[in-house]
Amino acid sequence: MIRVLVVEDSATMRHHLRASLAADPDLVVVGEAHDGGQAVELCGRLRPDVVTMDMMLPVMTGLQATEQIMAEFPTPILVVSSADRRELFSTYNALAAGALDVLEKPRGDDSDASWGRRLCAAVRLVSRIRVITHPRARLDGRGRAAPPAAAPTAVSEPAGSDGNELRMVAIGASTGGPGALTQLLRALPSGFRPPVLCVQHIAASEPFAVAFSDWLADQTGHRVSYGLDGMVISSLGGRVLLAPPDRHMYVHNGVVRLSDGPPRHSCRPSVDVLFESVAAEYRAAAAGCVLTGMGRDGADGLLRMRAQGAVTFAQDEASCVVYGMPREAALSGAAGHILPPARIAARLAELAVTSGARR
Structure with a gap:
């Protein structure tokens, strides 16, 4: 019972x-x-x-x-x-x-x-989900301790990623994702220029899902909105785009595209759909991140990104609400780095600064 x-x-x-x-x-x-x-x-x-x-x-x-x-x-x-x-x-x-x-x-x-x-x-x-203890703190950040600086447990930079400009960040999350996304985006500097495209599985009705972009913007200080079909990627510097409710989001020829295509891993939007398109479009000029969630959506797409030279991350088990999607990404060899969200953000910021200095 x-x-x-x-x-x-x-x-x-x-x-x-x-x-x-x-x-x-x-x-x-x-x-x-x-x-x-x-x-x-x-x-x-x-x-x-x-x-x-x-x-x-x-x-x-x-x-x-x-x-x-x-x-x-x-x-x-x-x-x-x-x-x-x-x-x-x-x-x-x-x-x-x-x-x-x-x-x-x-x-x-x-x-x-x-x-x-x-x-x-x-x-x-x-x-069926094993939950973890969360610190008691207000969620506007007042009085909150800084995230622990956990050491990375995974491996080297993917071959081919050095020397490439970071032009795109793709993120996938499911159960526990609102908290993990908040931590990651809060830790990105305000001047972070590469666009960030996110798929967050939200098993809620449209009113709940649509309000998520406003909430995330309020929590993080970044410009957050839902993706619209036809948005030009080059005009999205410094912005965070979320896949709209029940629509796949992907990139093609430098443009954001939305689709009513069949679900992947019972998910629409699907992390794999986004990641696979980023792998084909941006290759080593991209970074991919799989955050907390149930199932395996995102693992195959992240592996494809890594094979194309992208820098890839999975959230570490200790900071996950559900160590499902990140675990699959780690086991498949798709994740080049396994880190908590704030450490992922720090690494992304380093990559953006390095690529900016080369321009």
Whole structure:
């Protein structure tokens, strides 16, 4: 049985959550909390397998409760939240603090018919993920300790990368990605010029996904937007582009392209689609990074990038929420360096400075 703690201040919504979870014989609700303080207390006492967490709670917000739970007794957390803009930013802050996924509350339309099944599937999914302790700190950076300077555990620079200008950075992330992307982009200097193209798997509805670019810009100070078909890469210096919800993003002939092509590894957007196009287009003038996430999306594309001379990175296990995608990249030999996000950013900055000095 998967033991679930339901955290929700609305009695009506708690009833809906309880009834939906009861439809799955492998799920059992072991407790209900109506405020954030009670959520922390019950999580410590009951030690559930999964917490469903509302964001807008009395006494202690869902974000504060998430931070405290992940600091004191790490537990898989599924955020169940509405698409209100204020709540969306709190939701992404919670994901950066260690929550694993987000499910939008029922909308009151035809999509509600399958909502209970989607809730049970999401609870089952996050229950299988081994979570790690997160530091208790506000997510605006105040009072936060600097990331540890972990030593690299992997290998040499790929052959052919020395002496080439860094013209493109491609990043792929999934579960745990909002936090890892925030760490990496925050550590890039404000004058970093190569464009950064990112695929972040977000298994949420479009309102949640669309707000991610605004949240990431707010967190990092970089110009972040969703990619548009036809954008000219040479005009994107210093910008961060995200693959739009449910669209592949790739580059071709110096232009950003979007596609409704079939999913890869059950993912659209797919990290492999982006990486493979960057390998063909930029060869040794690119860098690729696979960050935290489930599955193996990105490993094959990163290997192709490395074969073309690109500098390649995988996030290290100690800093990952889920060491799945980076593990596959490391095992396949695709990752030339295995580092935490801030150290990846430092290496990218060095490469950009070196290539800039050669121009």
